[in-house]
Amino acid sequence: MDFIECExxxxxxxxxxxxxxxxxxxxxxxERAFPIHIGxxxxxxxxxxxxxxxxxxxxxxxxxIGVIEGxxxxxxxxxxxxxxxxxxxxxxxxxxLVIEQGDEEIEIDCRPSDAVALAVRTGCPIFVSExxxxxxx
Numbered sequence: 111m112d113f114i115e116c117e118x119x120x121x122x123x124x125x126x127x128x129x130x131x132x133x134x135x136x137x138x139x140x141e142r143a144f145p146i147h148i149g150x151x152x153x154x155x156x157x158x159x160x161x162x163x164x165x166x167x168x169x170x171x172x173x174x175i176g177v178i179e180g181x182x183x184x185x186x187x188x189x190x191x192x193x194x195x196x197x198x199x200x201x202x203x204x205x206x207l208v209i210e211q212g213d214e215e216i217e218i219d220c221r222p223s224d225a226v227a228l229a230v231r232t233g234c235p236i237f238v239s240e241x242x243x244x245x246x247x
Contacts, residue, residue: 113189113237118226119143121157126150133226135190135238144246146190146203148223155227171227183211188225190238193245203242 120134122145131153136143155171168176178185185207192204205222208215229236 111191112240114142114240114243115139116190116236116238118156118160118230118236121153121160123153123157133223135226135236137238142243144243146222146226148221148226152221152223152227156223156230159227159230171224171231174224175228175231178209181211183209183216185228185232185234186210186215187235187237188220188222188229189217190222190225190236190242192239193242195245201245 115138116135117138118133119136120132122132122134124131127150129150130147131150132145132147133153133156134143134145155169158165159171165172175185187208189206189208190203191206193201194204195201203222205220205225207218207220207225207228209218210216226236228234
C-alpha cells in the first residue's frame, strides 16, 4: 500500500459542542486535501496544543504519550489507512498509530482524530493511504 505524507492544514471549530468539528489534511508535496469531521473535545485538544495552551494536568492524549514512552516506545507515525462510506454517502475514517518499541513496530487501531492529536504533540509524520485519496476523488 502506498502512503502520502500529509500535514494538518486547518482546524474549523464551531461554538457548539454538539456540531461536528473539522480538520483538514493536505498533502505535503501536492494539492490534494480532505476534511475529517471530528468531535468537539478532540478538536479542542488539537487546537489548544497548536496554540501553545498548557494544561495544569495531563490531558488524555498527553497521558497516552506518557504511557507509550514510559513503556520504552515512541510514536513513529500515524496513518489514515481507510474510509468506509455508509448508505448516505458519509464516510468513517480509520487510523493507526505506528509505535516503535525496541526492534518491534506495533500498529494500533485508533480514531484519526486521536491520531492527529498525538501527531501534533509529538511532531511525528502523518501519512494517508493512496486508497483513501482514491476513494475521496
